[in-house]
Amino acid sequence: MPGLELINLRAMMPTLFPAVYGLLLLVFIPLLKHDRRWQWSCAVGGMFVSVLVPATMLTQWTFGLEFIETAAGVPGMAMVHLDQLALWLDVIFGIAGLLAVLVMPAYLRRAGAYRPEIFPLLFFSVAGMSMMVSTENLVMIFVGLEVFSISLYVMCGLARERIVSVEAALKYFLLGAFSAGFLVYGMALVYGATGHLDLPGISAAISGMGEIYSMPMLLTGAAMILVTFAFKIGAVPFHFWVPDVYQGAPTPVTAFMAAGTKAAAFGILLRILHSGFGSSEDVSGRWLIALSVLAVLTMLIGNLLALVQDRLKRLLAFSSIAHAGYLLLALIAPLEIGAKNVLFYLLAYTFMTVGAFIVLSLFQGEEGEDADHISQIAGLWKRRPILSLAMGVFMFSLIGIPPMGGFTGKYMIFIAAIKSGHVLLAAVMGLAAVIGAAYYLRVIVAVFFKAPEADLIERIEVPGAAVIALLIAVIGTFLLGIMPSLVLEPLAHVGTALLP
Amino acid sequence: MPDAPSAALLLSAVLFSIGTFGVLTRRGAITILMSIELMLNAGNLALISVSRSLPGGGADGQVLALFVLAIAAAEAAVGLGLVIALFRLKGSIDIDLARLLRW
Numbered sequence: 001m002p003g004l005e006l007i008n009l010r011a012m013m014p015t016l017f018p019a020v021y022g023l024l025l026l027v028f029i030p031l032l033k034h035d036r037r038w039q040w041s042c043a044v045g046g047m048f049v050s051v052l053v054p055a056t057m058l059t060q061w062t063f064g065l066e067f068i069e070t071a072a073g074v075p076g077m078a079m080v081h082l083d084q085l086a087l088w089l090d091v092i093f094g095i096a097g098l099l100a101v102l103v104m105p106a107y108l109r110r111a112g113a114y115r116p117e118i119f120p121l122l123f124f125s126v127a128g129m130s131m132m133v134s135t136e137n138l139v140m141i142f143v144g145l146e147v148f149s150i151s152l153y154v155m156c157g158l159a160r161e162r163i164v165s166v167e168a169a170l171k172y173f174l175l176g177a178f179s180a181g182f183l184v185y186g187m188a189l190v191y192g193a194t195g196h197l198d199l200p201g202i203s204a205a206i207s208g209m210g211e212i213y214s215m216p217m218l219l220t221g222a223a224m225i226l227v228t229f230a231f232k233i234g235a236v237p238f239h240f241w242v243p244d245v246y247q248g249a250p251t252p253v254t255a256f257m258a259a260g261t262k263a264a265a266f267g268i269l270l271r272i273l274h275s276g277f278g279s280s281e282d283v284s285g286r287w288l289i290a291l292s293v294l295a296v297l298t299m300l301i302g303n304l305l306a307l308v309q310d311r312l313k314r315l316l317a318f319s320s321i322a323h324a325g326y327l328l329l330a331l332i333a334p335l336e337i338g339a340k341n342v343l344f345y346l347l348a349y350t351f352m353t354v355g356a357f358i359v360l361s362l363f364q365g366e367e368g369e370d371a372d373h374i375s376q377i378a379g380l381w382k383r384r385p386i387l388s389l390a391m392g393v394f395m396f397s398l399i400g401i402p403p404m405g406g407f408t409g410k411y412m413i414f415i416a417a418i419k420s421g422h423v424l425l426a427a428v429m430g431l432a433a434v435i436g437a438a439y440y441l442r443v444i445v446a447v448f449f450k451a452p453e454a455d456l457i458e459r460i461e462v463p464g465a466a467v468i469a470l471l472i473a474v475i476g477t478f479l480l481g482i483m484p485s486l487v488l489e490p491l492a493h494v495g496t497a498l499l500p
Numbered sequence: 501m502p503d504a505p506s507a508a509l510l511l512s513a514v515l516f517s518i519g520t521f522g523v524l525t526r527r528g529a530i531t532i533l534m535s536i537e538l539m540l541n542a543g544n545l546a547l548i549s550v551s552r553s554l555p556g557g558g559a560d561g562q563v564l565a566l567f568v569l570a571i572a573a574a575e576a577a578v579g580l581g582l583v584i585a586l587f588r589l590k591g592s593i594d595i596d597l598a599r600l601l602r603w
Contacts, residue, residue, distance in 0.1 A: 139564045146571045153578050157585060166585045170595070173579050174532055178523050180575070181539030184568050185516050188546035188561075192509065195550075197560045 011068040011082045014054040014090040015130040021046040022123030029116045036114070040105045043119035044465075047101050050126055051094030054087040058490065061087075067497065078198070079140050084494045086134035088343050089267040092350050093129045093260050095476075097122055099354045100256035102469035106461070107252050107361045111368040113159035121158075122256065125151035129264040136199040136275065138187045141268060145183070145232075148264065149176050152257055156249040162369075168248025175241045179231040186224025193218035199276035206277065222277050226290065229272075232265040233324045236297040243309075246317035251370060254313065255357035258320050259350040266327050266342055274335050274498050291332050292425055299325030299432035306439045312360055312372040315439060316353065319398060322436055323349055326413055329429055333416035339495030341412045344487055348397070348405030348480045355473030356394040359387060362460055374443065379452030384460060388447050390470045395440045397477045400433055405480030508549030516542035529583045529593040533576060540572045 009016070025042060032038045067083035101122060108114040125148040132144025153176065157169025191197055193215055194205035209215065227238065234242040246254045273287055302322030309315040327349075330341040363371040381388040397404035400411075410433060417426040480487060515538055522535030544565040551561030587593050 137560075139560065139567060142564065143567055143571065146575065150571075150574055150578050153582065157582050160585045161589075163589050166582065166589060170529065170582045170586055173575075173582055174523075174529070174536075174595070177533075177536045177575055177579065178539070180571075181516075181519065181523075181536055181543065184540055184543030185512075185546065187564065188512070188543045188550060191547060191558075191561050191564075192550040195554050195558065197564060 008068060008070045008080070011070050011080045011134075014050075014057070014082070014087065015080070015127055015134060017053050018046070018050045018123040018130065019127035021050070022120040022127060025123060026117075026120040029120070032116075036105060036109075036116070039116045039119065040101075043101050043104075043122070044098070046123060047094060047098040047126075050123070051091055051098055054090035054094065054130075057082075058084070058087045058091070078135075079137055080134055081136040082134045083497050084491075085267060085270065085339065085343070085498060086130070088491070088494065089133045089263050089346075090130045092263040092343075092346055093126045095347075095472075096256050096259035096263070096350050096354055097126045099350075099358060099469045099473060100252045102465040103255075103358050103361050103463075104250075104252040106463045106466065107250060107364070108159070110364045110461075111159055111162070111250065113161065113165070113250065113368075115158055118155055118158055118253075121151045121155050124148070125155070125256075125260065129260055132264055133267040133271070136271065138190070138197045138199070141272075142180075142183060142187065145228075145264075145268075146180060148261070149180070152253075152261070155253045156245060156257075158253070159250055164248040165250065168245045171241055171248075172245040175231065179228045179238075182224045183228040186221045186228065189217050189221025189224065191221075193221060199271065202276050223290070225272065226269075226287070229265045229269050230294060233262055233269075233327070234298075234321045235294045235324050235328060236301045236321065239298070239302070239321050242321055243305075243314045243317040246320070247311060247313045247370075251313065251357055251361035251372075254317075255354045255361070258316070258357065259346075259354050262320070262324060262327070263346045263350065266331070266346060269331060270335075270339055270342060270498060273331065274339075288332065291328055292422070295325050295328035295332065295425065296428050297325075298322070298328060299429060300435075303432045303435040303439075307435065309439070310374050312374060312377065312443065313357075313370060315374075315443070316356055316360070319436065319439070320353060322432060323353070323398075325432065326410060326429060329417055329422075329425055330413040332422060332425065333413075333420045334495075335498055336495040337412075337416045337419075339498060340488065340491045341409070341416055343491055343494060344480070344484070345409035345413060347487060348409040348477065351473045351476035351480065352394045352397040352404070352406055355390065355470060355477065356398070358466060358469050358473065359391045359394070362387070362462055362466060374446050375453045377443075378446045378450035380446075381448045382452065384462070387460070387462060387470075390474055391447055392444055393474050393477055395444050397481070399437045399440045403478065403481040405477045405484075408481050408484045509546055512542045512546040512549070515539075515545065527594050527596050529579075529586065529595050532595070533579050533583070537572060537576065540568055544568050 029039055069078040070080040128144050128147030132141050153169055153173040156172050157166050159165035194202045196202045196205055231238040299322055302318050302325055306315050306318030327342055327345055330338055360372050365371045397406035400407045414426050519535045519539035523532050526532050547561040547565045551558035583593050
């Protein structure tokens with residue numbers, strides 16, 4: 001009976017769980033009004049299950065080529081297409097959300113901006129990201145993108161008494177909505193050129209029409225869609241919002257945004273570039289020039305601008321731009337390797353960058369403002385040795401030093417670029433990584449070798465939840481470096497499944 | 501004399517350009533919001549005109565247009581909320597005043 005398959009709950013589980021849980025939280029939070037501990041425990045528990053749901057589904061799929069769809073068998077009607085790529089990305093969103101939610105209440109309380117609404121919003125944005133990556137239809141991609149973006153705008157501006165927070169949110173909102181305009185118009189143009197809004201349909205229509213460069217309407221539409229996602233990942237020259245928003249948003253929100261948005265946008269880029277605007281024989285060749293230019297600019301400019309930053313949140317923002325560059329380079333490799341590298345790097349990046357932001361979230365001044373100037377963490381080693389070690393691990397992993405996950409990820413992207421014949425791009429990546437090492441080492445020198453300075457934060461509270469979050473992040477960073485096969489083996493077929 | 505869908509597409513391209521121009525040149529947050537709405541609705545117009553010209557009516561383009569309408573409303577609500585928060589703190593909605601976050 002085809003009617004039943006229209007609502008295939010199993011295919012929607014990873015999206016549906018956070019969405020429904022967020023709604024329930026929204027209803028029940030007023031009942032738990034006076035008990036912050038309960039509100040928070042409910043959020044942590046729910047986020048844990050949001051990791052567990054896709055993770056269990058992953059363990060049941062052993063071959064990597066499986067997928068489940070709603071409306072299976074009716075071409076162009078499948079609104080939900082859940083495959084391994086989507087499940088892995090769901091796990092990443094869940095991990096980023098879990099790590100962020102662990103430190104959220106302590107940070108917001110000290111900043112005087114504790115509002116329990118942030119928990120449902122976090123669930124909604126996880127649901128939106130999950131919705132966006134588990135579909136092959138542009139309608140759902142748009143809806144998912146907006147669901148998580150709108151939740152993030154609100155989360156950024158949640159500390160509404162603080163001008164930096166409101167400014168960051170407004171900037172993010174205006175540029176985000178601007179890019180959404182491009183996305184809609186791009187989709188309309190692609191729809192006009194091909195008559196399809198589903199990626200397999202678009203792909204089939206394109207391969208029936210011959211050379212893509214002779215179709216201005218399709219090309220403009222595809223370029224506009226690409227620009228939207230380049231904006232979301234913060235690729236140069238669409239990166240202007242990144243440092244401002246990362247600095248102004250509450251630090252745990254920044255942590256979630258840095259990892260989650262990037263994972264979602266790269267996941268959907270993989271899907272759009274390959275099963276939508278790519279073709280089976282020439283996987284990413286059509287987009288080679290655009291992607292290479294973006295990757296080179298992003299790697300170099302991100303790393304160079306990070307060199308001159310004194311505020312660590314801004315420094316990490318530029319570092320996140322640079323890492324988007326490495327990931328763009330991973331997209332260029334043939335899909336079988338590229339998809340695997342992108343997912344592995346996103347996972348490693350999630351652990352190390354969220355970990356670093358969690359360390360930063362512990363530094364707050366008397367008024368609860370962010371105390372993230374590099375002089376304010378100087379001499380941390382003498383006062384908080386274990387916290388310093390954690391920060392050291394994240395920084396070394398971001399540089400790409402073995403045996404951390406950041407090294408394995410960078411190494412694989414580098415090798416894949418050389419093997420697919422892009423030696424020049426690989427050389428640029430090497431150069432960028434060397435520039436990058438300079439500013440991460442600056443942080444390490446400040447933490448371990450400098451004496452504490454005058455504008456020191458007197459009291460650093462490290463709540464138990466933050467210890468757990470840091471422990472997860474450190475273990476994850478090391479695990480991906482020491483035993484990469486743990487993740488790489490199940491990832492082996494992720495790319496093959498994406499081919500049209 | 502162009503046929504109906506390409507005339508509508510032309511109109512939508514003009515609207516989209518006006519919207520983009522408005523976002524890039526205006527400084528008042530509300531005007532920028534209006535320009536963004538114009539861009540989204542230009543997209544809607546293009547979607548609907550394409551969908552009419554497709555054989556069989558092309559329902560999915562019209563469905564997307566409906567979703568865009570709903571989401572634009574949600575976006576405007578959040579945006580206006582943020583503008584009000586900025587106004588309370590600054591007493592103005594000129595986005596050039598929001599310049600605290602600069603290097």
